[in-house]
Amino acid sequence: MTGHVRWDKETKSWMYTIEIGRGGNRKRRVKKNFKKQREAKEAMNLAVAELQQTESVVDHDITLGEYLDYWLRNYAKTNTAPNTYKGYEKIVRVHIKPSLGKTKLAELKTKYVQEYYTEKLGLHEFADEEDTVLSAQTVKHHHRLLTKALNDAIDWEFISKNVATKAKPPKPERYKIITYSVDELNKLFEKAKASKVHYPIIFTATETGARLGELRAVTWNDIDLDNRRIYITKTAYDAEGGGVGIKDLTKNGRDRYVTMGKRLTAFLKEHKEKYLETKKILGKSFNPLDLVFNNTKGNYFDPRELLKSLKKAYRRAGLKVGRFHDLRHSHATLLLQKNVHPKVVSERLGHSKIGITVDLYSHVVPSLQDGAVEVFDDMFD
Structure with missing residues (x-):
């Protein structure tokens, strides 16, 4: 995200331009009609601060699947137990990437995550294969993984908000411990x-x-x-x-x-x-x-x-x-x-x-x- 101030000859006033993203996804936010250059700079700085709270600030092209691969390499593999990492890798590879992997990280929405949970529970109208249906407890594990991964994405400045936090995972029945006399x-x-x-x-x-x-x-x-x-x-x-x-x-x-x-x-x-x-x-x-x-x-x-x-x-x-x-x-x-x-x-x-x-x-x-x-x-x- 970059911004600059310049003099606009047509309106005879100062203006600022803020460019967001890169490549084909680059967007511009323009504001004109400032009498003084100082006023334009102050307004631009405020606008940049506001955008950093609502926009992806690093890579608008990266997909969720690409980011989760990055997260597995840079967090899960070095910070979790081997069996935990193995479980995370399987969840990402077998479930999340086929369903949501091609969605751009910056464009991921809460409703997409919610629909994913519905699909995995076998409640989606197109979910007719038995091997696609997961238990409520398993889907809740997926929710925890997504929530953690997206929280890390905020810390690493890939995104500014975690859409998974507002998704509603299923409420599984607590496993009943079996004990023997x-x-x-x-x-x-x-x-x-x-x-x-x-x-x-x-x-x-x-x-x-x-x-x-x-x-x-x-x-x-x-x-x-x-x-x-x-x-x-x-x-x-x-x-x-x-x-x-x-x-x-x-x-x-x-x-x-x-x-x-x-x-x-x-x-x-x-x-x-x-x-x-x-x-x-x-x-x-x-x-x-x-x-x-x-x-x-x-x-x-x-x-x-x-x-x-x-x-x-x-x-x-x-x-x-x-x-x-x-x-x-x-x-x-x-x-x-x-x-x-x-x-x-x-x-x-x-x-x-x-x-x-x-x-x-x-x-x-x-x-x-x-x-x-x-x-x-x-x-x-």
Whole structure:
């Protein structure tokens, strides 16, 4: 955006011209009839300031698709976890770009974004293919991505306002956490034993509350059987282009560890003995990374195969089919029901704040409050 002041011979007055954009999209805003050059300059400066609040100020030719590629490279890839970036890249490539990618960033409107949500929910009159229909929760993820990306576009001076903030994403139903009782978990373990590959991680996840990625990355060097600790210092993720990547989780030089119970300690001792016997037979080339949980070839196992195995065990045990993450939820819920302090549960789960734990497991809070009242009453009896 540029502006200049000059003398107009026809009107015999000062005038200013402001040019917006570039190339074929260049626009001009002209104002005439100022008696003094100073007045024209002051008016021009005010007009420029006003336009900078309402106009795209960097590149009027860039499309939304081009900008999102730029955003993925310059923000998402360096500022988000690998799996998060992978999810963002897929949303942009598979969904947003085919629908809105050719729209110029400066010409994107709230109604276009709103119509995109409608299309993805399968409510658009032309949305007749099943694979184009997404859940309300997934569409809300798209809304969050667009909102964040366009906020960054403001910071980087591509645009001056975020049209996604006024779009109305669908209101998804909150995922209902599934938790299992001790009896139900014992039934699950009996059926899960059918898979020698997947049972160890299913059992360990329930006993520790650790996340799937964290357990995939655990090596025998992270297991301290004498002091009954599992050190959680990294997470495994499926890398872009294939293979498995590892991300360090250690913060401020402090390792997070989860204390193991006697049952898990005994199980892992036996599991290690079997592993060492196998390695002795197959040689050093088997499981060169010393993974605690690995497939039959000694490599990282496929999470999709784990989930298939787990769902099969749920069904055989006659339980409601949940996710792998529900083993973590069950661990936390059982501890809270036994009056373990939420701070301790929070540390075991690796939550950054105790408030996350309390909010996530608010369904347990009423029973905890009942117990607290009984304790207080007992003090005055």
